[in-house]
Amino acid sequence: MPANTAAWINAKHARLEVAPAPYPAPGDDQIVVRNHAVAINPLDWIIQVAGTLAYRWLTYPAVLGSDVAGEVVEVGKAVTRFRAGDRVLGHAVGTDKDTNSPAQGAFQQYTAVLERMASPIPDTLPFEDAAVLPLATSTAACGLFQHDQLGLRPPSLTAEPTGQTVLIWGGSTSVGSNAIQLAAAAGYEVITTASPRNFDYVHSLGAAQAFDYNSPDVVPDIIAAFTGRTLAGAIAIGTTSAASCVRITGACQGSKFVSIATPPVSFDGLADSNRGRSAFPRLTLRLVTSNVALQLSSRFRGVRTKYIFGTTLKTNQVSTLIYRDFLPGALAAGRYAAAPKPSVLGHGVQDFQQAMDIQLKGVSAAKVVVTLA
Numbered sequence: 001m002p003a004n005t006a007a008w009i010n011a012k013h014a015r016l017e018v019a020p021a022p023y024p025a026p027g028d029d030q031i032v033v034r035n036h037a038v039a040i041n042p043l044d045w046i047i048q049v050a051g052t053l054a055y056r057w058l059t060y061p062a063v064l065g066s067d068v069a070g071e072v073v074e075v076g077k078a079v080t081r082f083r084a085g086d087r088v089l090g091h092a093v094g095t096d097k098d099t100n101s102p103a104q105g106a107f108q109q110y111t112a113v114l115e116r117m118a119s120p121i122p123d124t125l126p127f128e129d130a131a132v133l134p135l136a137t138s139t140a141a142c143g144l145f146q147h148d149q150l151g152l153r154p155p156s157l158t159a160e161p162t163g164q165t166v167l168i169w170g171g172s173t174s175v176g177s178n179a180i181q182l183a184a185a186a187g188y189e190v191i192t193t194a195s196p197r198n199f200d201y202v203h204s205l206g207a208a209q210a211f212d213y214n215s216p217d218v219v220p221d222i223i224a225a226f227t228g229r230t231l232a233g234a235i236a237i238g239t240t241s242a243a244s245c246v247r248i249t250g251a252c253q254g255s256k257f258v259s260i261a262t263p264p265v266s267f268d269g270l271a272d273s274n275r276g277r278s279a280f281p282r283l284t285l286r287l288v289t290s291n292v293a294l295q296l297s298s299r300f301r302g303v304r305t306k307y308i309f310g311t312t313l314k315t316n317q318v319s320t321l322i323y324r325d326f327l328p329g330a331l332a333a334g335r336y337a338a339a340p341k342p343s344v345l346g347h348g349v350q351d352f353q354q355a356m357d358i359q360l361k362g363v364s365a366a367k368v369v370v371t372l373a
Contacts (some may be wrong), residue, residue: 006108012051065106139310170237252303
């Protein structure tokens, strides 16, 4: 049995510590992946600094992390799609409430991954590139395709145009980069927002139009762009995105639904060792008041909203729709980009905490990745 090492978080708000970990034996519907690259998401440091508010169910010590890419070393009894030696990417769900298992966290050498949350990757795709995809792809897919969200037509390599347009606020983010590609692959036109330096980037992913989210006129400009178009719904990414998307969808023809990927407050202030704990009451108050204001604005404009939880697809048809039916073929055909580009800032389990600290400071059109030997 291989030796395993993990970066453990031993208590709420604690820094990661490297220590041995049990080798994760696969469940019947799981594969065990030898991780060659692991990506960092804002969720990782949010759990660390906001453990009192976020993921209160999590038991400690825990292993964080969602995005893995590597080689299959073992498969469960019910798995027929993979075998040892296959190159894969996978969405690890160890911090979910119904999982709560260090064996299924990404910040270690070996991770148990649900078969339906994994996709084979071509030999031409480096592990560090593949690792940027899982959580962002899952979150975008939940918002776009789940029946309780936008409920759009699924993506395919042969999709015909639907004649409808999706608004994706925050197109250069990890989730936005994947939402653009998935929506375009499903036959929808995409209007997005980004900073002007990322306009070419979002266009390359399939966006038809891009608007500067910092422009004081961005909301009326996007409303004008939807003249003569049918809105299929909106994905809101970023702390100020939901309010803007509600105003836009309320003024457009079509589906008045906003799927929200980001809470309306930032948790980064909680990472400040001098004032982080004292900021909890203020942040909680802002979170409540912001959500109340958003709900009032939505009801006034006849807009429905719902938050996205990026792992809910594991219990419905969207997981197989993406990880079995679409992503393997799209990656193999070069029709789906591993976006945003990886920024490799570590080369071992000991570097996960440093990588989280860098991600906390902010990155643009890139995703922090740690490689593992």
